[in-house]
Amino acid sequence: MEMEPTCVDTSLNLNVIPSPHIDHLAGEVLFEELRRLSSENKRLTETLNHLCESYVALQKHLSEFSQLRNANFDKEGTCAVPSLKRKPESENCVNLFGTECNTITEEETFKRPKHSTEPKVSKVLTRTDASDTGLYVRDGYQWRKYGQKVTRDNPSPRAYFKCSYAPSCPVKKKVQRSLQDKSFLVATYEGKHNHGVFRDLLKPSSSIQETSIMDNYLPMTVMPNDKLDTMNIDLCLCNRAQTDIRRCDDIKEQNDRGSNSKIEEYASSPVKDPDFIMPLAEAVVHSLNSQSYKQVGLNLSLGLPEPHH
DNA sequence: CGTGTTTGACCGGCGC
């Protein structure tokens, strides 16, 4: 059964708050700018709707491909993946944007104890300019780079970072360009931060390559890999942003029906998590503030509607 | 001069 995407409404309602301090002329300028923004918003919405349609089509293709692959797997008893001396670090799946991302292999899943104490690992895909050679992902935390390596399975170098916001923070991050789509950076996070979000995220960056906060936050793919259960959460910022949650196991077994409640739990967890919501909300507010719309009220809706059944 | 980045060397796990 194909999973219906769970939607996160990220639409912005720009309500102008009347202010006696704004004179008539300034008010007209403000309204004109607001009209321009609404028009631009409409255009972007149409573009994103088109992207979403493409995504649905792509997902359909993926489903067909997976069924075909499973059929071959069953027939041959082995997966038609070229054998390597060392097992590949991960197996590929496709995310919202049709690019591939890494997931834990079935073998690793079986090997892993059910109640392992190993640090939580998650992966995040971040879209960047393909010509941009930087390996920096702005995610709300402060990182110190401590190494870089070219790995065997990917000609793009892999950068190693440690969280430097808190000295005792054990979190590490690996960033590498996607093998299939160089416009995506794949960030692998290990461990859990023992402190809050790095609030300076919203200040203009100095040493870190300057990129749009919104470009780096959304759209993105978050793939918490919590022990046995690996899942993707794909977010796309549009008026009906789709949050597509699926267990990576479902890439192989599309008919797994038993995990809906757990999936819903995962789906709702990001919007309940202040570490996720606060940077997002602040980035939106910052984006508006930077354009001097001090009198524009902002309602950021991040409610999670009931999943479609 | 302090801080962060770069990069070659080193270490340990894994497969043969």
Add this chain to the structure above:
DNA sequence: GCGCCGGTCAAACACG
């Protein structure tokens, strides 16, 4: 035991 490979260290370097 050996070689490969990913991950980490740390000295050198760049930059503000």
